[in-house]
Structure formats: structure tokens, C-alpha cells
Amino acid sequence: MKARRWIALGIGAFILVFSVITSLSLAMNTYSQANWLAGAYDESVVIQEGDPSGSIALLEVNGAIINTTSDSLFSAEGYNHSNFMDLFYQTMSSPNVEGIIIAVDSPGGGVLESAEIHDAVIEAQENYGKPVYISMGSMAASGGYYLAAPAEQIFAYPQTLTGSIGVIMSSLNITELLDKIGVEETVYKSGPYKDMMSGTRPPTEEEDEILQSIVDEYYDEFVEVIANGRGMDEERVRELGDGRIYTGRQALEAGLIDELGSINDVIAAMQRDLGSNYQVIAIEPKQGLTSMFGLAAEKIFGKAEQKQGLMELTEYNQPRAMYLYDYE
Known part of the structure; x- marks a missing residue:
């Protein structure tokens, strides 16, 4: 019986390895053909024909704005x-780009990452003279709104959820759980605050004060960004910025956005403001080897399992300050 069991396990392992290799080979073949047809690495696609003397570039921010390891195998x-x-x-x-549209569908994310996009929006407009318009999707909350604030025009659907102006920093405290199962952590540290936000002990009053001062x-920086970007009084921004979310209609009434409309409305508005029916080009990152492995993993394990594994490997749940609408 033992011999049969080992034979069965060996056959199963062989089938699994063969499936992985086959799927990877298929993904690489598909990728190679796509590159051959597209002229190697050019991932820009004309999504609306128009005046070819200039282009309106469409970029996407889709998902949590967090700088995780980009070269994950899957x-x-x-x-x-x-x-x-x-x-x-x-x-x-x-030199061929006359204006930039950023389609945002995000609950926000890291403080630094949101600020980097915000600063780049300003740079595009002030240093390069390229107007930036924002097209909000189903959600553009917290950091998703932060990055949009300095844009020349902000559009949203009536059903868009935006706002969530504020900062969140959290960690799990599992002290009671560890006590119940008889586990105790021993920590050696160079200073009293070296293990702030540790999940194995409650915070001290001094630590609460330190962390709250960071938040x-x-x-305050978030408020200043909106006040400067939207030309609003800081006191009014603080009234709006209590962490709540707003629909697109509510955001329009509050002065947080400029117009209600779809991505097509945003394109039409930019073409009108630029004075020419420029073609619209979607700019996408080129596919790399890691993306091919990801496609293979998706074929083998399915999207849900892949995403679950990715989230476990990312820094999403690390204790740090976030411009994030924490809706889960």
C-alpha cells in the first residue's frame, strides 16, 4: 500500500509541475506574440481618433496607492x-502630449505615495504647461482625493464616493490572545519608544501622544493641500474633512470637484479647453517577465486566490499612517 501511495503522489506531483510549465509556456508565447504585433515594448494605445498633431494622454490609478514590491513573482x-x-x-x-487625464479609482493609500503623485500633478502643470484633469471612477477617496486636489479640473460620477479627508494609523493588539495561549514576547530595545505600535502590548500614554502628533x-498637510488646490478656506476644509465620504453630487455642492461627468465628458472638456480635437492615447506599463508568471498563476490558481496571496505578501497591513478610506 505504501508503494502505491508513493506512486500516486509522484504522479500527482508530475501532473502539477507539467501544468505549471505548460501554463507558463502558454503565457510567454502569448506575451511574445503581443510584443511582436505591438512593435515590442510600446504599450500606448489610441483609444479615440483625432488630430494627430498632439495627444491627450490617459493614465490610470486603479487600486490602493501603496508602493509594494513590484517584482513579485506572481x-x-x-x-x-x-x-x-x-x-x-x-x-x-x-513633446507630443498636450494634456493629461488621470482616471482614479482608489480608496487612497500611503501618505508618501499620495504626496508623490500630488507633487507630480503640480509639476506637470507648472513646469511643463500640461493641464491635468481628473476623472473619478467608483471611488477616489482619501489619498485618491489628495492626489487630485491640485488638478486643473476634477470630474466625478454622481455615484462616485470621494472625500474621506483625513489620516488613519492602526495596529492590532493581541495581548489578551497571547495571554490565553501562554505566549510571551521578550523585547530588547535601545529606547523606550523603539517598539511603538507593537501588537503584543498596549500603548502607553506617551506613545499615544507621539503617534497622534504624527497623525x-x-x-494639517492634507488640509493645506486641499485649501491650496481648490482655493478654499482652511476652516471650511476642516469642516468637510472629518473623515466622512461624499457622493459625487455632494462633493460638487461642497466645492471638492468641478463637474459631474464620465470619462468621455472629461475628454471632451479637455479637447474643448485645448482648442483642438486631439487624439486620446491610453498609456499603460509594459508587461515584464513577472507579469507573465502572474498570468500563469492566474490560469492555475484563479484570480481570487492570486489576489489573496498577493495581499498577504504586501505591506498593506503594516502599521503606518495612511490617507486611506478603511472600508473593509
Whole structure:
């Protein structure tokens, strides 16, 4: 019986390995054909024909704005901060680009990452003279709104959820759980605050004050960004910025956006304001080897399992300050 069991296990392992190799081979073959047809690495696609003397570039921020490891073996889709920033700077410096539209569908994300996109929006407009319009999708909350604030025009659907102006910093405390199962952590540290936000002990009053001061500082920065970007009084921004979310209609009434409309409305508005029916080009990051492995993993394990594994490997749940609408 033992011999039969080992034989069965061996056959099963062989089938699994064969399936993985076959799927990877198929993904690589598909990728190679796509590159051959597209002229190797050019991932820009004309999505609306028009005046070819200039272009309106369409970029996407889709997902949590967090700079995680971009070269994960199984990364196939989702927001990649490093790739986006590279594309943004390439786009704003292109002499063929007359204006930039950023389609945002995001609950927000890291304080630093949101600020980097915000600063790049300003740079595109002030240093390169390229107007930036924002098209909000189903959600553009917290950091998703932060990055949009300095844009020349902000559009949203009536059903868009935006706002969530504020900062959140959290960690799990599992002290009671560890006590119940008889586990105790021993920590050696160089200073009293070296293990702040540890999940194995409650915070002290001094630590609460330190962490709250950080949250308050980031919140003040958020308020200033909106006040400057939207031309609003800081006191009014603080009234709006209590963490709540707004629909697109409510955001329009509050002065947080400029117009209600779809991505097509945003394109039409930019063409009108630029005075020419320029063609619209979607700019996408090029596919790499890691993306091919991601496609293969998706074929083998399915999207849900892949995403679950990715989320477990990312820094999403690390304790740090976030411009994030924490809706889960």
C-alpha cells in the first residue's frame, strides 16, 4: 500500500509541475506574440481618433496607492506605484502630449505615495504647461482625493464616493490572545519608544501622544493641500474633512470637484479647453517577465486566490499612517 501511495503522489506531483510549465509556456508565447504585433515594448494605445498633431494622454490609478514590491513573482495586475510614477514623468515630458487625464479609482493609500503623485500633478502643470484633469471612477477617496486636489479640473460620477479627508494609523493588539495561549514576547530595545505600535502590548500614554502628533501633522498637510488646490478656506476644509465620504453630487455642492461627468465628458472638456480635437492615447506599463508568471498563476490558481496571496505578501497591513478610506 505504501508503494502505491508513493506512486500516486509522484504522479500527482508530475501532473502539477507539467501544468505549471505548460501554463507558463502558454503565457510567454502569448506575451511574445503581443510584443511582436505591438512593435515590442510600446504599450500606448489610441483609444479615440483625432488630430494627430498632439495627444491627450490617459493614465490610470486603479487600486490602493501603496508602493509594494513590484517584482513579485506572481504580480499580474493592480496598481504599481513605481511604474505609474515612471509613466507619469515620461508622459509629462513628452513633446507630443498636450494634456493629461488621470482616471482614479482608489480608496487612497500611503501618505508618501499620495504626496508623490500630488507633487507630480503640480509639476506637470507648472513646469511643463500640461493641464491635468481628473476623472473619478467608483471611488477616489482619501489619498485618491489628495492626489487630485491640485488638478486643473476634477470630474466625478454622481455615484462616485470621494472625500474621506483625513489620516488613519492602526495596529492590532493581541495581548489578551497571547495571554490565553501562554505566549510571551521578550523585547530588547535601545529606547523606550523603539517598539511603538507593537501588537503584543498596549500603548502607553506617551506613545499615544507621539503617534497622534504624527497623525495631526499629516492631517494639517492634507488640509493645506486641499485649501491650496481648490482655493478654499482652511476652516471650511476642516469642516468637510472629518473623515466622512461624499457622493459625487455632494462633493460638487461642497466645492471638492468641478463637474459631474464620465470619462468621455472629461475628454471632451479637455479637447474643448485645448482648442483642438486631439487624439486620446491610453498609456499603460509594459508587461515584464513577472507579469507573465502572474498570468500563469492566474490560469492555475484563479484570480481570487492570486489576489489573496498577493495581499498577504504586501505591506498593506503594516502599521503606518495612511490617507486611506478603511472600508473593509
